[in-house]
Amino acid sequence: DTGVSQDPRHKITKRGQNVTFRCDPISEHNRLYWYRQTLGQGPEFLTYFQNEAQLEKSRLLSDRFSAERPKGSFSTLEIQRTEQGDSAMYLCASSLGTSVSQETQYFGPGTRLLVL
């Protein structure tokens, strides 16, 4: 049974560059979430998908951020024109989402982004 996987695990980029992260959820899970975690803080919700539909976006998700889940399976999170403040751990999670009791979110290991 494979869990949620994320790629890459680490990314170092220069300010102004674009970066893209990928998340592969647990295979039967129809909901997929993105969070951002900065040092010393808990994860902060960014956005979530049910199948291919993006249902909610946080105000934290500026215009430079875009997320997609084109076939309702894997998802990508792109950050354009990165800024040093974007440095964080980006977490992906997935859930069955069919009832409250199955709303448990399973998290991937995260992608750590460092913007120089």
Added chain:
Amino acid sequence: AQSVTQLDSQVPVFEEAPVELRCNYSSSVSVYLFWYVQYPNQGLQLLLKYLSGSTLVKGINGFEAEFNKSQTSFHLRKPSVHISDTAEYFCAVTSYSSASKIIFGSGTRLSIRP
């Protein structure tokens, strides 16, 4: 809107001692409550959750938590900790109406001394 406060950023304890990690939440609506654990270099893992029913919830690795509605608390406890419990622990809340959006606390780092 919901919020979560974890009262201690760090908790050092000796091995085999009991531990309590404190969590208080704020919400104007009914909530679900969670504790997640993050081991070094690993993803978040669900320890336990409270949805309804019994206010004492048992989770994995010998942890338990008690939901106290009047005190708006959901403290995590373990009667005897092990070195392997060294990790960051996050309390989290969602509302009935927005169960997909988890609000996390800032975390408590539990360090176990031999």
